[in-house]
Amino acid sequence: MENIKNKIKKIGIIGCGNIGTEIARAVDKGNINVEISGCYDISKQKYEQMLKKLKNIRPEFMQLEDVIKSCDLAIECATKEAVRNIFEIAIKYYRDIIFLSAGGVLDCQDLIEEAKTKMINIYIPSGAVVGIDGLDAAKYLGIKQVTLITRKPPEAFKGNKYLQQKNIDPNKINVETVVFDGTAKEAINDFPANINVAATLSIAGIGPEKTKVKIIIDPFIKTNIHEIIVEGDFGRFRTITENLPSPENPKTSYLTSLSTIVLIKKIVEPIHIGT
Ligand SMILES: NC(=O)c1ccc[n+]([C@@H]2O[C@H](COP(=O)([O-])OP(=O)(O)OC[C@H]3O[C@@H](n4cnc5c(N)ncnc54)[C@H](O)[C@@H]3O)[C@@H](O)[C@H]2O)c1
Structure with a gap:
């Protein structure tokens, strides 16, 4: 049955490293009810490594701006330095966005204000901590x-x-x-x-x-x-x-990927538990 209330159907992944790959795997396994409209990584090799870990889907590699344009919800899991540019493009196309590189968002107070006035949803997952x-x-x-x-x-x-x-x-x-x-x-x-x-x-x-x-x-x-x-x-x-460290990247806590996957589920699914 067509879900008429839920407008988020397509996600775009920016950064195909540890967290990006875990999100793609969750979609691949059917654990999140979305499709991946496009992926971008500064290293195409990282994207290709990600594809090898997927069994059922083969999301397309696109340029950054095209990924953001193609999706309803962009997910930044790249690096602090990339945040401002990604944020500006998301605002340009009125796309909602999840930022993993929270440190980069701290330097973008002006863009946060602009996103607020344009009613663009900005999400920062709990990541590696509870509370x-x-x-x-x-x-x-x-x-x-x-x-x-x-x-x-x-x-x-x-x-x-x-x-x-x-x-x-x-x-x-x-x-x-x-x-x-x-x-x-x-x-x-x-x-x-x-x-x-x-x-x-x-x-x-x-x-x-x-x-x-x-x-x-x-x-x-x-x-x-x-x-x-x-x-x-x-x-x-x-x-x-x-x-515990992520199986793929010991620098990133495993809970971070899990918290992001569950945040996407919260955004696209109608049941919301917790504050
Ligand atoms: N919020 C949290 O609690 C939390 C916890 C851990 C990590 N993080 C952050 O999340 C981000 C991703 O973490 P990860 O473990 O997946 O890292 P990772 O190094 O495994 O993957 C990052 C990927 O981004 C790519 N990349 C680098 N610069 C880019 C750019 N300008 N544009 C597009 N892609 C680019 C890299 O090639 C790499 O494939 C990092 O910034 C990390 O610090 C946040």
Whole structure:
């Protein structure tokens, strides 16, 4: 039967890496009721690698602007640097968009305002953390403090320039060590690999200047652990997420792809559970 109320039928995938491929696989398996109208990646090889993981569908490779034009909902799962250009094209064609590179969205306040006036829906998935729904609800009444405590094993900090400047070698750390204590704005700058969780929290909550971030190197863990503490007029909550890496890309927590797939399902399906 034709679904007359649901207008989102076609998605466009921008970035065919780990997250883009997981989304395409979910469509391939029939787990999301949409079709993929087109895909784009700066590397055509990444698109070809993605195709090899699909059994039932063969979405077309197109230029970026054509992907956005071809779909009802564009999904950016590329990189922070690509966000502004993708955002501008989505606005030009009045297309709704999901952004995975939340750190890039933080720099696009002007485009967020423009999208609002044009009634273009912008979505940022919860990604690698739980608690965004509670933060959203708490904000309605007023939030006093948002704190993110991120705990990762030493190998997650390989090549980090901030630690190099401070003469900290993550591999020589043999006790749990706080290596950063500051604002989300500073953390986003100094720890780009941690950028998305801090950015998503900042956008959902009280902004990057007021959100506090603590980063701990823990040689005794194998997972990335994010703890969020929110205090407000509602009371206080604390969530802890222990993330396993994605099977395809150890830098990305598996929960991120899952949260995006479920967000797309929420957008296209009529049952919405949770805030
Ligand atoms: N919101 C969150 O919680 C969260 C968590 C993890 C990752 N992310 C972000 O999501 C994005 C995708 O993550 P991933 O694990 O799939 O990364 P990935 O490296 O596996 O895939 C990214 C893909 O984008 C492509 N790409 C790079 N620049 C591009 C451009 N300008 N235009 C089009 N394609 C381009 C790359 O070739 C690659 O295939 C990254 O920005 C990552 O930081 C967000």
